[in-house]
Amino acid sequence: MRGNIVVGQSGGPTAVINSSIAGVYAAAKKVGVKKVFGMVHGIEGFLEDQLIEMEDYLEHPTGIELLKRTPSAFLGSCRFKMPKIEGHEDVYEKVFEIMEKHDIECLFYAGGNDSMDTVKMLSDYAAAHGKPQRFMGVPKTIDNDLPVTDHCPGYGSAAKYIATSLKEVIRDNESFGAKKPTFCIVEIMGRNAGWLTAAAALAKGADCNGCDAIYLPEKTFDIDAFLEKAAYLGKTKSSVVIAVSEGIKVADGRYVCELANENVAVDAFGHKQMSGTAAYLAQLVAEKTGLKTRAIELSTLQRSATHLASLTDINEAFQAGYAALIAAEEGKTGMMITLDRNCDDPYQCGTSAYDIHAIANVERKVPDEWITPDGCGLTDAYIKYARPLIMGELLPIFVDGLPLHLVRK
Amino acid sequence: MRGNIVVGQSGGPTAVINSSIAGVYAAAKKVGVKKVFGMVHGIEGFLEDQLIEMEDYLEHPTGIELLKRTPSAFLGSCRFKMPKIEGHEDVYEKVFEIMEKHDIECLFYAGGNDSMDTVKMLSDYAAAHGKPQRFMGVPKTIDNDLPVTDHCPGYGSAAKYIATSLKEVIRDNESFGAKKPTFCIVEIMGRNAGWLTAAAALAKGADCNGCDAIYLPEKTFDIDAFLEKAAYLGKTKSSVVIAVSEGIKVADGRYVCELANENVAVDAFGHKQMSGTAAYLAQLVAEKTGLKTRAIELSTLQRSATHLASLTDINEAFQAGYAALIAAEEGKTGMMITLDRNCDDPYQCGTSAYDIHAIANVERKVPDEWITPDGCGLTDAYIKYARPLIMGELLPIFVDGLPLHLVRK
Secondary structure (H helix, E strand, C coil): CCCEEEEEECCCCCCCHHHHHHHHHHHHHHHCCCCEEEECCHHHHHCCCCEEECHHHHCCCHHHHHHHCCCCCCCCCCCCCCCCCCCCHHHHHHHHHHHHHCCEEEEEEEECHHHHHHHHHHHHHHHHCCCCCEEEEEECCCCCCCCCCCCCCCHHHHHHHHHHHHHHHHHHHHHHHHHCCEEEEEEECCCCCCHHHHHHHHHCECCECCCCEEECCCCCCCHHHHHHHHHHHHHHCCEEEEEEECCCECCCCCEHHHHHCCCCCECCCCCECCCCHHHHHHHHHHHHHCCEEEEEECCCHHHHCHHHCEHHHHHHHHHHHHHHHHHHHCCCCCEEEEEEEEEECCEEEEEEEEEHHHCCCCCCCCCHHHECCCCCCECHHHHHHHHHHHCCECCCCEECCEECCCCCC | CCCEEEEEECCCCCCCHHHHHHHHHHHHHHHCCCCEEEECCHHHHHCCCCEEECHHHHCCCHHHHHHHCCCCCCCCCCCCCCCCCCCCHHHHHHHHHHHHHCCEEEEEEEECHHHHHHHHHHHHHHHHCCCCCEEEEEECCCCCCCCCCCCCCCHHHHHHHHHHHHHHHHHHHHHHHHHCCEEEEEEECCCCCCHHHHHHHHHCECCECCCCEEECCCCCCCHHHHHHHHHHHHHHCCEEEEEEECCCECCCCCEHHHHHCCCCCECCCCCECCCCHHHHHHHHHHHHHCCEEEEEECCCHHHHCHHHCEHHHHHHHHHHHHHHHHHHHCCCCCEEEEEEEEEECCEEEEEEEEEHHHCCCCCCCCCHHHECCCCCCECHHHHHHHHHHHCCECCCCEECCEECCCCCC
8 A cells, every 4th residue: 555544443342442453553564554544433533534643652662562451442432323325425425535635545444243334335335436445344342243253353351351250259259158148140241142141151160160040142031930040049059140141131022121121221323221130130039039139230341351351362353453454455345354263272263354245234143052951051162162262361561550551642 | 386276257358368368377387387277157167167277278389379369268258246245155165165176276367347356255255264265357358447557458459450440441431532421430339438439549640530520438428419510520521430439328327329229138247238329320310411321330349359459468468467377476366467557658568466456346437638628539648548559460370261269179
């Protein structure tokens, strides 16, 4: 590329989304791209010409290392849905106008399903209107629900945090023993796909009995069966820890969190704001069993805990960004980088580029055969899949006792 | 000491309570104590003669290192209140009977206010009845509310976790910028003392603007003033993160969490089970401002996150246990080890032993002069006090991608 590029971040942040822009930047510098712009608050900010130069932050040798250790979206994120092209050509023309103004040849967008739709729309528009600019997607989502790719950058770190926290919560919960059994329900993110909640299964090991049950949104949630199981566990165990997805639904299609609160808010994409599933179930269990219960929501902690990020995840996020730049350099457009697992043991993973049309707006769920027949556990096949993704650590740079972050001026 | 000793843990676990029993064990081995017993589930288990030999777990050189990295109470904890002596002499005699049976000369008890009461009662009984056995308290509480001692082992690690998590939550919360401001309320433990919530102030630094307000239980909570401030912040800021103690109370003495739920459960010590303060306030803010709100409870995560423990805290917890053994070896009884700060900069801290009667059942709160005049912030004096306590890290031993723990067989 002889001109410049721009990179942006979109959707819910992850612990490693910044590693992807670090990867784009590093590859761009290698192939001689002149300027790497960052769009502030994704395509929404780009439409207002809000750009920064990445060089201002990354020219110092510690810049990239610090960026890799910074949670959330360094550039700022957005939840902006590109309008359909027909009748909104002005919005699309605006994107190309700003790209031309800054001599931007390629736009890189790190995000999940909704963000890949933006890449698709823009590359479709370019193709239909003979525009030379290219558009590349970099996968990013703690939800791990993008298709084609073996897994998504962001998932490994969230899974490592979830499994570590579950292990610590289980240890805490069992401290009072049989005299004071506590029934603890931990709510984990994941609206439709149970990948994050499945990570609770990783807590089990030689030094931890793991969760007593794990409920994914892939299976219809039966409250009566749950309460029956809860009563049994409460009678037979001195400590009970259960993991539930925020997105579990009862047979009539309502989310469990809606049973507690009918006025669930909705975001720009029409997604309901989830919360309160664990609290609702904990109250039911307390009423049914008389046990002391506790509800824990991992909330945004699970997507922002870069202090405990997976090194494998950080490296793959970096590589996905890097590969996107190289693919664009080769002339590709309208594609997303995928992670391709070559081997489970020892774990090896490469990258390739895939047609964005097969990816945008498609959600991949936990395969049925990875859920145990009773519907509340994960099989060894899942563990084999997920364990390599949480391996390794990248120690934060601690200043004043806390991890140091890179921030926009 | 020519005989044996026993060590126990009581009350809510911390990230470093196990370092204290490691310290007792290490000192005991040094001075030639024959056997170090561990009481399973504190004095409650001891009364049932539930003992293990620490040697079984700690003889291998990695044992102590692993114990230091294990959250919660390795020996199991309890919430058992010793009855008043009059009319319950049998319970006290039982303690001495079991001590004699195992040739136990001294009992070490790591815990907070309620646990120090157990040490006081037992040493008082021994004194009144001419018993030779000794009783030593080892401070332990994330609440940091024991008097006399400069601070309490367990607080520094909880504070480090709280400040790190707040910093990550703030980073996450600000990612969507002014177009989609989110109002986030984080609920932190602390029934009567605001030490833990105060730690939210440590998040502020060159790379973080910190919390927008911090509400401690030391100050009466004024809901109208809070909502007014919330509305102002919602209008003027693109991201708002507020820290509240679970123990904040309104003017009539009710806990804020009771306003949401009148049927708050009560534990063995008559303490109310707190939860729901942030959720209640977030709902009020949403109704008042129309903003998207989010409530996060750090729950038991904040006391069990040994993966992010403060090395200073681990070392001091170890030293407190060690000093307790040395003090007992010198013939002391009915005392608790205190941490004595000698210097702020560079931070230096020693230990001494103090009469348990001045400590048991006394709660130390955050001094009024460390709370800013507006009642929702901490002064530099607090930062100067707390910063040294969160310094340093002890890297977990990671196996299969997760911190390894030491567990009882």
